[in-house]
Amino acid sequence: METENTSIHDLDFGLICEYFASMERQGPGSSSMTLKALSYVTDLSENSKILDLGCGTGSQTMVLAQNTLGQIMGIDLFEEFVNIFNANAEKLKLNHRVTAIVGSMDKLDFRPGEIDLIWSEGAIYNMGFERGLNYWVDFLKQGGYVALTEVAWLTIDRPAEIEDFWQDAYSEIDTIQNKIIVMQNAGFEIITTFVLPEACWLDNFYALHIKAQKQFLSKHPNNIAAQKLVENEKHEAMLYAKYKQYYGYVFFIGRKL
16 A cells, blocks of 8 residues: 555545546455355345445446345445445336445434444454444444454564554554454444455456556556556555565454444
């Protein structure tokens, strides 16, 4: 999430949106991992209300929709993502019960206890893990579920280069066990956790960047901000290849007590 000279926090917001809108996924993951996580969620029905927060263009949301019966709403800050999401839902003939709106995951317009399942793949970092869980829990029914992916350390010790990188990009990165404690303190029973396999990063995410970067730079020739963004993403991919044994995305599934 940073090059040697550029932090993710210094990159152009609009260019980030345009860049990631060109890809099927906006973060590491896979349909099989979405389904694996969903297998731990029980008691959903056609009356269930599901939120996908930070839904992006909805790759994972469509998998949820094809394997559940409830009403699903995606929420994302980027209007371009939301437009693609809704077009995908219409193409799959899911738009009668699946829709996305532009909004913020920290300003939800729902009643307390209204939601059966909150889903969020690779997006809670926008609020912060602890703050997000403590805010979202109020909107869940008692016994309702949260299922999300969050970056976590997989080892106790790690090299300074990757430690420094993540402290700049997302200072809340922590071990799986410490993340579990945060969930429990927020009022969740832990159902399970599992680490996403390397293919979710290498094949389903970073491999998509190669074509996207070529098209993006062709569209923005001589644009320094666009070049910095691409270099940033290349640097992040390099770091993952070098240090993937030390960190990864983890699915956390919990139930509101």
